[in-house]
Amino acid sequence: MDEWYLEPVFMITVGIAAVVILLIIWLSVLGSRLKKLRKQYVAVMGNTGVTNIEDVVVEMKNMLQSQREQIESLQNQLKSVQQAVPKMKSKLGIIRYNAFSDSGSDLSFSLAIVNEEKDGAVFSGLHSRDNSYVYAKPLEKGESNYTLTPEERKAIEAAK
Structure with missing residues (x-):
């Protein structure tokens, strides 16, 4: 009797079985890689609802x-x-003083409102027993076309 393992059909069957086993191993490796890639894809995409990167x-x-x-x-x-x-005219300086000797307290004031270059205005309010007067003088670089009083100059310096 011929040896059954020498027959060509048996050899072909064994060869095909070996190829099938190798393909199953290869598919399992590819499956694990695909699973790993899917996890990375989900981590990148998150819950955006978009399936196309x-x-x-x-x-x-x-x-x-x-x-x-x-x-x-x-x-x-x-x-x-x-x-x-x-x-911006954001620097303020105020000086209170007694403008008239017959008044009893420092009710007069000079208020300077200037910017970095000392451009702006200085306001002076003079209070006496009978009247109050308010004056405004424009300023450019800390100087005015009108004569500045010492109190107004102090207010400009205080606005630094």
Whole structure:
């Protein structure tokens, strides 16, 4: 009797079985790699509801462009604020004094409202027993076309 393992059908069957076993091993390796890749994909995509990564990239690019435009707008606003702040009349100085010797207290005042360059105005209120007078004088670089009193000069210096 011929040896059964020498028959060509048996050899072909064994060969096919070996190939099938190798394919099963290869499929299990590919399956584990695919599972790992799927976990990474879910971690990147999250719960965005988008299944196409290209859509996510395009959306992120659009958001990035929008943020760049907002940053540019904010930088322009910041520049205009930085230019406006030194010109603002935000420095105040006030001096109270007794303008008339017949009054009993320091009811008169000089108020300077200036910016960094000492441009602005100085206001003086003179109070006497019978009347009160208020004067305003424009200032450029701490000086005025009108004569400044010593109290007004003190108020300008106090506004530094």
